[in-house]
Amino acid sequence: MIEDPYLGKYVTCVSARSTDKEILKKAQDGGIATALMVYALEQGIIDGAIVAGKGDLPWKPRPFVAMSREDILKAQRAKYNISPQVSWLKEATRSFGLDKVGVTGVCCQMQAVRKAQLYPINMRDVPGKVAFAVGLFCMVNFPYDSIQALVEDHANKSFSSVKKMEFGKGKFFVHTERGNVSTVPLKETHKYEQSGCHVCLDYVSNLADISTGSVGSPDGWSTVFIRTKVGNEIWSKAVAEGLFETKPIEEVKPGLGLVMKLAKEKIDKNRKTLEERRNFGVNKALRDPYA
Amino acid sequence: MELLEKVEAIKEAKSVANKIKLGHVHLSGCTGCLVSVADNYQGFLKILDDYADLVYCLTLADVRHIPEMDVALVEGSVCIQDRESVEDIKETRKKSRIVVALGSCASYGNITRFCRGGQHNQPQHESYLPIGDLIDVDVYIPGCPPSPELIRNVAIMAYLLLEGNEEQKALAGRYLKPLMDLAKRGTTRCFCDLMNDVINQGLCIGCGICAASCPVRAIAHEFGKPQGDLNLCIKCGSCYGACPRSFFNPDVISEFESINEIIAGALKEGEKDD
Ligand SMILES: Cc1cc2nc3c(=O)[nH]c(=O)nc-3n(C[C@H](O)[C@H](O)[C@H](O)COP(=O)(O)OP(=O)(O)OC[C@H]3O[C@@H](n4cnc5c(N)ncnc54)[C@H](O)[C@@H]3O)c2cc1C
Numbered sequence: 103m104i105e106d107p108y109l110g111k112y113v114t115c116v117s118a119r120s121t122d123k124e125i126l127k128k129a130q131d132g133g134i135a136t137a138l139m140v141y142a143l144e145q146g147i148i149d150g151a152i153v154a155g156k157g158d159l160p161w162k163p164r165p166f167v168a169m170s171r172e173d174i175l176k177a178q179r180a181k182y183n184i185s186p187q188v189s190w191l192k193e194a195t196r197s198f199g200l201d202k203v204g205v206t207g208v209c210c211q212m213q214a215v216r217k218a219q220l221y222p223i224n225m226r227d228v229p230g231k232v233a234f235a236v237g238l239f240c241m242v243n244f245p246y247d248s249i250q251a252l253v254e255d256h257a258n259k260s261f262s263s264v265k266k267m268e269f270g271k272g273k274f275f276v277h278t279e280r281g282n283v284s285t286v287p288l289k290e291t292h293k294y295e296q297s298g299c300h301v302c303l304d305y306v307s308n309l310a311d312i313s314t315g316s317v318g319s320p321d322g323w324s325t326v327f328i329r330t331k332v333g334n335e336i337w338s339k340a341v342a343e344g345l346f347e348t349k350p351i352e353e354v355k356p357g358l359g360l361v362m363k364l365a366k367e368k369i370d371k372n373r374k375t376l377e378e379r380r381n382f383g384v385n386k387a388l389r390d391p392y393a
Numbered sequence: 394m395e396l397l398e399k400v401e402a403i404k405e406a407k408s409v410a411n412k413i414k415l416g417h418v419h420l421s422g423c424t425g426c427l428v429s430v431a432d433n434y435q436g437f438l439k440i441l442d443d444y445a446d447l448v449y450c451l452t453l454a455d456v457r458h459i460p461e462m463d464v465a466l467v468e469g470s471v472c473i474q475d476r477e478s479v480e481d482i483k484e485t486r487k488k489s490r491i492v493v494a495l496g497s498c499a500s501y502g503n504i505t506r507f508c509r510g511g512q513h514n515q516p517q518h519e520s521y522l523p524i525g526d527l528i529d530v531d532v533y534i535p536g537c538p539p540s541p542e543l544i545r546n547v548a549i550m551a552y553l554l555l556e557g558n559e560e561q562k563a564l565a566g567r568y569l570k571p572l573m574d575l576a577k578r579g580t581t582r583c584f585c586d587l588m589n590d591v592i593n594q595g596l597c598i599g600c601g602i603c604a605a606s607c608p609v610r611a612i613a614h615e616f617g618k619p620q621g622d623l624n625l626c627i628k629c630g631s632c633y634g635a636c637p638r639s640f641f642n643p644d645v646i647s648e649f650e651s652i653n654e655i656i657a658g659a660l661k662e663g664e665k666d667d
């Protein structure tokens with residue numbers, strides 16, 4: 103087990119992508135999140151998964167409990183705005199009657215899930231029934247209106263023409279269905295960020311069973327951290343069954359160094375924000391959620 | 394490895410002579426909290442077999458007067474017109490090492506906050522207070538009803554705190570700290586606390602756990618942020634307690650896998666009897 107102050111605990115880190123053509127076609131990166139949940143469902147490791155599917159407006163995610171491969175695939179691609187993912191956590195065990203729940207989500211949502219397991223306040227049945235949690239890397243998230251402003255006002259694209267959005271290489275990329283690509287410099291996006299993200303001390307979903315993101319791996323591939331015993335068992339079996347192509351993270355560009363750099367940037371900056379909150383007023387502090 | 398040692402250490406520490414004395418004190422509550430205690434099934438029996446003697450519990454044990462206890466789980470709020478209840482809660486404080494407010498009525502008043510009296514046959518029974526308004530409380534277990542698993546965790550951690558070795562005491566202390574802090578924070582919690590302490594403070598991340606925890610579904614998410622229906626809210630404090638931005642105990646929660654294994658290890662023989 104490796105323990106890193108920025109990357110958390112993990113058993114191994116690899117670069118990987120799904121071998122499933124249908125999953126790859128619509129994946130944000132290597133289709134890891136989707137392929138893992140589909141695999142867990144088909145193996146009976148989970149009975150259903152909470153994913154961020156399509157909402158009632160373009161690119162507005164709606165969390166829902168997916169009970170089939172088809173439903174899990176509907177949630178593909180990153181929607182860079184808030185999906186109250188864990189609002190279904192208790193309902194999944196109660197209204198849906200799941201005994202083994204899968205959850206996908208960003209770092210803070212993994213934190214919410216683990217807190218619900220360890221301190222289950224009005225969360226009956228949750229602790230023992232979260233069977234598999236797949237976390238995404240996350241630098242920051244946006245309110246829906248903000249991502250709409252970035253796409254429509256800054257990138258000058260109509261929201262419904264967008265095929266994929268992406269953050270990387272210092273820019274926000276908007277790809278349209280017709281193959282057009284617009285970019286917005288990252289510094290223009292900052293003022294739109296969700297302020298709650300500015301105290302977030304996790305970049306790579308340290309508390310997930312397996313966490314994944316694009317950073318560190320080549321286009322179309324994902325960086326994957328295997329973190330827990332549960333995660334390790336599922337990952338090993340899935341790889342043995344040929345569900346993923348993998349490469350050692352040391353052999354890909356830009357590699358773990360970049361993940362580390364961004365994790366450090368995010369966490370150090372947010373620690374500073376926490377520090378500033380301590381002296382926000384005159385002898386008055388704002389709350390520190392970790393204290 | 395380290396973990397196995399911890400589990401082994403618990404097994405060694407379980408000698409019957411060291412069982413703690415556990416009591417359930419029933420005030421104005423609906424017995425839902427007690428049902429939650431019992432809903433640990435074999436786990437509850439395991440706790441009673443190896444870790445705790447149930448020395449007081451009006452429903453399950455034939456004991457009339459509040460005895461000396463290590464841990465008192467108090468269910469329900471106090472009707473201040475009912476002298477016996479007032480005496481009982483004072484007596485409980487005097488005779489217990491750790492007083493736990495079990496459930497939202499004991500912690501925050503919860504649904505009993507809405508009592509107005511006036512009904513037959515004792516109309517003067519009309520004002521109900523969470524126990525923290527009358528005595529000092531050590532640990533809160535909010536929830537309506539509180540989840541069986543949190544009661545189980547607190548029972549095991551209280552055992553480790555009182556009877557464990559140094560390392561176990563330290564772990565139990567770290568685990569219980571936020572629940573002790575809740576007890577210090579006060580006796581009212583409702584959706585407004587999310588507004589005041591989380592949303593207004595720029596800390597909300599729209600995770601949705603507050604909506605998941607609400608027993609009356611008073612919380613919806615509008616464009617990613619929680620919106621509470623204050624007419625539905627029963628002041629149970631669950632949303633506040635569950636929110637990762639109300640408290641987050643980073644070093645304890647990051648140990649989630651080994652803590653779960655310690656708890657499972659402590660309850661293991663109980664499972665075998667299934
Ligand atoms: C807000 C946000 C910020 C991100 N920031 C980074 C970053 O800084 N660096 C990085 O390397 N990667 C980041 N990612 C992760 C990356 O964009 C991909 O989501 C990830 O690599 C998974 O790709 P995939 O091909 O394995 O998944 P896919 O097969 O495309 O599946 C995507 C999965 O993501 C989930 N999902 C989509 N949108 C959301 C959402 N808003 N909230 C919660 N879950 C969602 C869906 O449920 C689905 O399971 C971010 C993702 C999000 C949602």
Ligand code: SF4
Pocket residue numbers: 208209210211240241242243296298299300302303304598
């Ligand atoms: S930056 Fe942190 S708080 Fe914000 S959405 Fe991502 S994981 Fe959540």
Ligand code: SF4
Pocket residue numbers: 587591592596597598599600601602603604618619635636637638639
């Ligand atoms: S639980 Fe807390 S952080 Fe999560 S949505 Fe509710 S108020 Fe926001």
Ligand code: SF4
Pocket residue numbers: 582583584606607608609610611612621625626627628629630631632633
């Ligand atoms: S909003 Fe719901 S969970 Fe929160 S205090 Fe009110 S009733 Fe309880």
